[in-house]
Amino acid sequence: xxxIAEWHDVTPGSFAGEIVPRGAPAVLRGLVRDWPAVAESRxxxxxxxxxxxxxxxxxxxxxxxxxxxxxxxYFYADDMRGxxxxxxxxxxxxxxxxxxxxxxxDGAPSVYVGSAPIPEQMPDFAAANRxxxxxxxxxxxxLWFGNESVVSPHFDLSDNIACVVAGRRRFTLFPPDQLxxxxxxxxxxxxxxxxASMVDLAAPDFDRYPRFREALAAASAAELEPGDAxxxxxxxxxxxxxxxxxNALVNYWWDDAPPDAGSxxxxxxxxxxxxxxxxxxxxxxxxxxxxHYVFREEGDxxxxxxxxxxxxxxxxxxxxxxxxxxxxIRSLSRL
Numbered sequence: 001x002x003x004i005a006e007w008h009d010v011t012p013g014s015f016a017g018e019i020v021p022r023g024a025p026a027v028l029r030g031l032v033r034d035w036p037a038v039a040e041s042r043x044x045x046x047x048x049x050x051x052x053x054x055x056x057x058x059x060x061x062x063x064x065x066x067x068x069x070x071x072x073x074y075f076y077a078d079d080m081r082g083x084x085x086x087x088x089x090x091x092x093x094x095x096x097x098x099x100x101x102x103x104x105x106d107g108a109p110s111v112y113v114g115s116a117p118i119p120e121q122m123p124d125f126a127a128a129n130r131x132x133x134x135x136x137x138x139x140x141x142x143l144w145f146g147n148e149s150v151v152s153p154h155f156d157l158s159d160n161i162a163c164v165v166a167g168r169r170r171f172t173l174f175p176p177d178q179l180x181x182x183x184x185x186x187x188x189x190x191x192x193x194x195x196a197s198m199v200d201l202a203a204p205d206f207d208r209y210p211r212f213r214e215a216l217a218a219a220s221a222a223e224l225e226p227g228d229a230x231x232x233x234x235x236x237x238x239x240x241x242x243x244x245x246x247n248a249l250v251n252y253w254w255d256d257a258p259p260d261a262g263s264x265x266x267x268x269x270x271x272x273x274x275x276x277x278x279x280x281x282x283x284x285x286x287x288x289x290x291x292h293y294v295f296r297e298e299g300d301x302x303x304x305x306x307x308x309x310x311x312x313x314x315x316x317x318x319x320x321x322x323x324x325x326x327x328x329i330r331s332l333s334r335l
Contacts, residue, residue: 003027004173004222004230015133019231020159025173025220025238026231028133032163033227035129037248041166041226045246048166049100052145052248053093055122060089063146064112064192072110072242073150073200074191083191085110092121092143099147103245112146112242114192118250131252134161138259139252147245153182153197153237157265158253162240163229167247171230172201172221174237181215182237187269201239260321 006027007019019026032038041048064074066085075084090098095113102108118126118141126141145166153174162169174182182197190196199209206213223243224230232238234255242249275286291297293313302313312324 001172001216001219001221004171004220006222010133012133012135015231020233023233025171025222025233025236027222027224028161028229028231030227031133031161031229032129032131032165032250035163035165035227037125037129037165037250038227041248045103045166045244046100048246048248049096052122052125052143053096055125056092056096057121057123058091058093059121061092061095061113061116061121063088063090063095064114066110066112066149068107068109070110071150072148073152073202074110074112075152075200076185076191080186080189085112092116092145096145099145099246103147108147110147110149112144112149112151114142114144115251116143117141118143129250131161131163134252134254137252137254139254141250141252143248143250145246145248146242147247149242149247150202151196151240152191153199153201153239154192154194155235155237156194156232156253157234157263158255159234160232160251160253161229162224162232162249162251164224164226165248165250166226167242167244168223168225169247169249170221170223170241170243171232172219172239172241173232174215174219176235176237178215178218178237181211181218183209183212187272197237197239258316258318258321260318260325261316262321262325 004025004027006029007014008029010019010028010031037051040051064085065088066072066074070084073084076082077084092113095111099111102111122143125143131139131141153172155176162171183199184195185198187195199205199212204212204216222230275283278286293301302310305313307314312320312327314320
């Protein structure tokens with residue numbers, strides 16, 4: 001599996017001007033090596049846990065806890081009705097203390113806390129550990145921590161920078177065009193929000209998932225140490241493995257689309273609802289309509305209309321997006 005391209009001494013200018021336009025993942029070596037959190041975490045898991053616990057404001061977060069027989073892989077239960085882990089509430093400090101008590105113990109469970117908003121839970125951490133690379137972006141830092149774990153390949157709707165604070169992480173990435181080869185699970189019954197691949201990368205069942213060989217041929221991977229970061233463009237599938245007895249990561253999601261523009265994923269679900277079961281010929285017609293009006297394969301579909309007559313095809317604006325949203329609400333409420 002080829003390594004992900006690496007960059008060193010990344011600046012806001014080189015990130016925006018060279019890395020992002022590539023449309024591909026990039027390892028940003030040493031991006032946050034000067035963070036106090038990274039310095040505190042280099043010594044041991046105890047030091048990392050103590051640093052994070054000391055900054056906790058005591059708000060509740062959710063922990064995923066899987067039994068030892070799951071081997072850290074958070075996944076569905078055998079019957080697919082539920083999952084192989086349970087959810088428990090606690091403070092960051094409480095969960096960190098629990099992790100300290102089970103480290104090195106035979107038969108210990110896997111513990112995973114994800115997406116805890118740092119400005120709410122640990123505002124002093126946010127003040128001391130800043131990512132200048134995203135200055136001006138609406139990106140909220142979020143904390144992920146736990147012991148050894150595996151999160152199956154999934155995608156994010158937004159661009160992402162993941163910064164390793166403690167422990168080690170291995171990322172395996174697949175381009176968006178590998179969707180059909182990843183054998184994705186249910187869209188509306190997920191472990192943590194986004195659909196995930198059903199294939200176990202550690203032991204792929206090629207009889208059941210034969211096209212996964214093609215996905216592996218297109219994959220790339222990287223292992224990150226404390227202070228390193230990874231840029232993951234939106235819609236790239238990625239598996240994340242936490243490899244050390246204690247691991248902590250801070251990530252930033254951001255999207256340059258207007259926040260009131262709606263979710264493309266939800267729009268796709270509506271398309272499944274309204275189009276997927278139509279006869280093949282009608283589906284082909286609607287594909288043509290989408291290519292014309294949504295993906296704009298032939299350019300501006302309203303170029304022949306005067307500006308005052310373009311309706312919802314006018315340039316996007318907050319009032320127009322509000323008008324479209326109300327149109328959709330009225331339409332769905334009549335069903």
